Amino acid sequence: MSQSTMDRPLRTEPAPEPAARPRRRLKGGTLLYLYTWLVIIWLIVPIFVMIAFSFNNPAGRYNQHWDGFTLKWWHPAKLFEIQDLSQALWTSLIIAVISSLLSAALGTGIGYALGRYRFRGSGTLNVIMFSTISSPELIMGASLLSLFVSLNVGPGFTTIVIAHVMFSISFVAAIVRARVVTLDRSIEEAAADLGATPWTTFWKVTFPIILPAVFSGILLAFALSIDDFVVTNFTAGSTVTFPLWIWGATRVGLPPQVNVMGTLIFGVGVLIALVTNLRSRKQKKD
Amino acid sequence: MTTPQQSAVSRPPTVTDGTPAIRFAGVHKNYLAHGESVAAVKRTDLAIAQGEFFSLLGPSGCGKTTTMRMIAGFEEPTAGKVYLDGKDVTGVAPNKRDINMVFQSYALFPHLNTYQNVAFGLERKKVAKDEIKRRVGEILDIVSLTGMEKRAPREMSGGQQQRVALARALVNRPRALLLDEPLGALDLKLRQQMQVELKRIQREVGITFVYVTHDQGEALTMSDRIAVMNAGVIEQLGTPRDIYERPSTRFVAGFIGTSNIVEGTADRVENGLALLTYSQQDRVVVPCGSAVRAGDKIEVSVRPEKIDLHRGVPPVSATGASVLSGLVNEVVYHGTSTNYTVATAAGADFTVFDQNASNADDLADRGDRVYLTWAPQHSYLIGV
Numbered sequence: 001m002s003q004s005t006m007d008r009p010l011r012t013e014p015a016p017e018p019a020a021r022p023r024r025r026l027k028g029g030t031l032l033y034l035y036t037w038l039v040i041i042w043l044i045v046p047i048f049v050m051i052a053f054s055f056n057n058p059a060g061r062y063n064q065h066w067d068g069f070t071l072k073w074w075h076p077a078k079l080f081e082i083q084d085l086s087q088a089l090w091t092s093l094i095i096a097v098i099s100s101l102l103s104a105a106l107g108t109g110i111g112y113a114l115g116r117y118r119f120r121g122s123g124t125l126n127v128i129m130f131s132t133i134s135s136p137e138l139i140m141g142a143s144l145l146s147l148f149v150s151l152n153v154g155p156g157f158t159t160i161v162i163a164h165v166m167f168s169i170s171f172v173a174a175i176v177r178a179r180v181v182t183l184d185r186s187i188e189e190a191a192a193d194l195g196a197t198p199w200t201t202f203w204k205v206t207f208p209i210i211l212p213a214v215f216s217g218i219l220l221a222f223a224l225s226i227d228d229f230v231v232t233n234f235t236a237g238s239t240v241t242f243p244l245w246i247w248g249a250t251r252v253g254l255p256p257q258v259n260v261m262g263t264l265i266f267g268v269g270v271l272i273a274l275v276t277n278l279r280s281r282k283q284k285k286d
Numbered sequence: 287m288t289t290p291q292q293s294a295v296s297r298p299p300t301v302t303d304g305t306p307a308i309r310f311a312g313v314h315k316n317y318l319a320h321g322e323s324v325a326a327v328k329r330t331d332l333a334i335a336q337g338e339f340f341s342l343l344g345p346s347g348c349g350k351t352t353t354m355r356m357i358a359g360f361e362e363p364t365a366g367k368v369y370l371d372g373k374d375v376t377g378v379a380p381n382k383r384d385i386n387m388v389f390q391s392y393a394l395f396p397h398l399n400t401y402q403n404v405a406f407g408l409e410r411k412k413v414a415k416d417e418i419k420r421r422v423g424e425i426l427d428i429v430s431l432t433g434m435e436k437r438a439p440r441e442m443s444g445g446q447q448q449r450v451a452l453a454r455a456l457v458n459r460p461r462a463l464l465l466d467e468p469l470g471a472l473d474l475k476l477r478q479q480m481q482v483e484l485k486r487i488q489r490e491v492g493i494t495f496v497y498v499t500h501d502q503g504e505a506l507t508m509s510d511r512i513a514v515m516n517a518g519v520i521e522q523l524g525t526p527r528d529i530y531e532r533p534s535t536r537f538v539a540g541f542i543g544t545s546n547i548v549e550g551t552a553d554r555v556e557n558g559l560a561l562l563t564y565s566q567q568d569r570v571v572v573p574c575g576s577a578v579r580a581g582d583k584i585e586v587s588v589r590p591e592k593i594d595l596h597r598g599v600p601p602v603s604a605t606g607a608s609v610l611s612g613l614v615n616e617v618v619y620h621g622t623s624t625n626y627t628v629a630t631a632a633g634a635d636f637t638v639f640d641q642n643a644s645n646a647d648d649l650a651d652r653g654d655r656v657y658l659t660w661a662p663q664h665s666y667l668i669g670v
Contacts, residue, residue, distance in 0.1 A: 184391055184393060186389040186390070186391055187393045187394075187395060187396075189360055189380070189387075189389070190387070190389055190393035190394075190395070190454075191395070191406070192360075192379070192380045192381045193358060193380050193381070193386055193455075194381075194386065194406050194407035194410060194454070194455075194458065195381045195382075195407055195410035196381055196406075196410050197381055200410065205395055208397045209395075
């Protein structure tokens with residue numbers, strides 16, 4: 001006590017700091033609160049508009065003004081009324097499933113190798129991986145088209161899948177590698193020590209442990225594939241995917257079915273995110 | 287009278303009968319570090335007996351872990367051969383060696399529960415389901431984890447995880463169990479408990495234990511024999527008593543416990559005793575066999591608890607004890623004993639542990655003149 005009174009004249013700042021602190025924190029807290037909600041609103045408004053207009057009952061061809069609430073677009077008969085659109089959505093879904101599974105299979109292998117071993121060419125592989133992530137889609141699409149043309153491969157379903165696998169694989173590999181790097185090496189050694197062959201070790205020990213990372217990779221690849229426009233546009237030929245159909249339809253006016261489908265895709269994504277979040281939270285609690 | 291080195295080599299009779307569980311013949315291991323080849327383990331011969339509790343003791347980087355990993359098969363020797371039960375296993379993959387390991391980090395499978403972790407090795411060997419069930423139950427009983435079968439590793443304490451790791455290895459009834467600093471992550475109390483537990487379990491299952499540690503206390507209390515390693519070389523191999531009472535090198539003397547070391551020239555050698563004199567009364571007597579001749583430079587070591595501290599001139603003993611006078615530099619009271627640092631006439635500072643057997647009145651103070659005496663058999667030559 002006496003010490004602090006003696007100290008006081010030496011200080012440039014007045015002593016009653018403790019009293020000021022809670023107020024400052026409160027002010028900062030409010031600012032942070034406001035800022036957080038602004039960011040959330042910014043992110044959510046476009047999605048909200050998409051969802052809202054799936055319930056719109058437009059007077060004309062253009063689904064751009066709010067003309068009244070209806071549920072009719074959500075009825076399957078109405079939803080899949082436009083055959084080309086339904087076909088395009090179906091094509092996109094199939095492409096997304098195939099390409100995300102393929103890139104997961106290949107990307108997991110690459111990510112595991114890069115995370116676990118140092119080998120001749122691992123540095124180069126790293127550079128190539130990140131250059132495919134960072135290179136502009138437009139250029140990638142254009143060069144893929146030239147490649148397919150010069151190889152005499154007709155663009156279509158297959159070339160879209162090849163292109164999608166190509167740009168998704170690096171994302172999967174990067175996610176898996178990050179997980180493998182933090183994986184305790186001795187866990188795999190323990191498996192070998194207990195008599196497991198390298199094959200058994202991978203499938204019984206390593207893979208189950210890195211599975212969440214592989215799963216995130218699949219989801220990301222799926223999301224990248226289903227709404228890809230630029231690369232798909234170059235490699236599609238006469239195949240029409242969901243984004244390509246929407247692009248074509250914008251000139252004549254987007255039907256509300258597009259909003260319903262977009263909402264459905266978004267909803268499934270949110271659902272998956274929620275489920276994985278809950279599962280990992282439950283695991284942490286245990 | 288035997289020299290320290292003779293006793294260290296001739297002491298362990300256990301290895302000579304029967305085939306050793308583990309044998310190293312000229313094993314050498316080089317690592318490539320920054321483009322340079324560095325020897326982690328240098329030309330080592332070693333035999334570990336069946337059922338023995340064997341410790342590899344040394345500071346970090348001494349090669350003890352590399353030695354263990356070569357037994358397990360995670361590292362291959364650059365030269366030399368590794369034998370398990372007399373069979374050459376050099377180049378055999380870890381999963382094909384009849385040896386199990388307890389890892390420093392335990393390395394439990396995080397996605398499997400206790401039962402599944404412990405059953406992992408038996409499943410790989412295609413043991414029948416009910417046989418697995420029986421053996422897992424049995425081993426969980428031995429490590430006192432019955433009832434924990436359904437727990438995941440993250441739901442258990444460090445001590446429990448440690449015992450799961452132990453059970454997971456022991457359930458396979460391996461030829462030898464390797465333990466890599468298994469108690470390092472536990473707190474002191476639990477560590478002492480587990481030391482006793484480990485010793486009990488080893489007696490119960492009768493499996494050869496190879497224990498890697500940098501903790502001399504752990505090694506001394508648990509082992510049948512200890513190999514003290516330094517810079518890739520086994521400096522001394524012997525029973526805990528051998529190693530503590532008769533360290534054969536300066537490194538061992540310094541690494542295991544506390545040692546007082548004096549250097550000097552042997553003034554006289556008679557009846558197998560060498561004598562270093564510093565003044566009329568200050569002298570150090572050391573048994574030397576035939577290893578030392580008068581005029582030789584020698585190093586003599588003595589343990590702090592073997593020394594008696596007198597405040598007056600000690601009675602001149604006919605047995606020819608060592609006597610050194612000195613001034614007390616430091617007094618540290620430890621409860622059961624008092625530790626003194628004494629600047630001696632031999633030039634070296636001595637540490638003395640004095641048991642607080644009687645009341646504390648007879649404590650010497652800083653600056654007091656004291657006399658240190660000890661019997662001849664408590665001095666030993668090092669590095670001969």
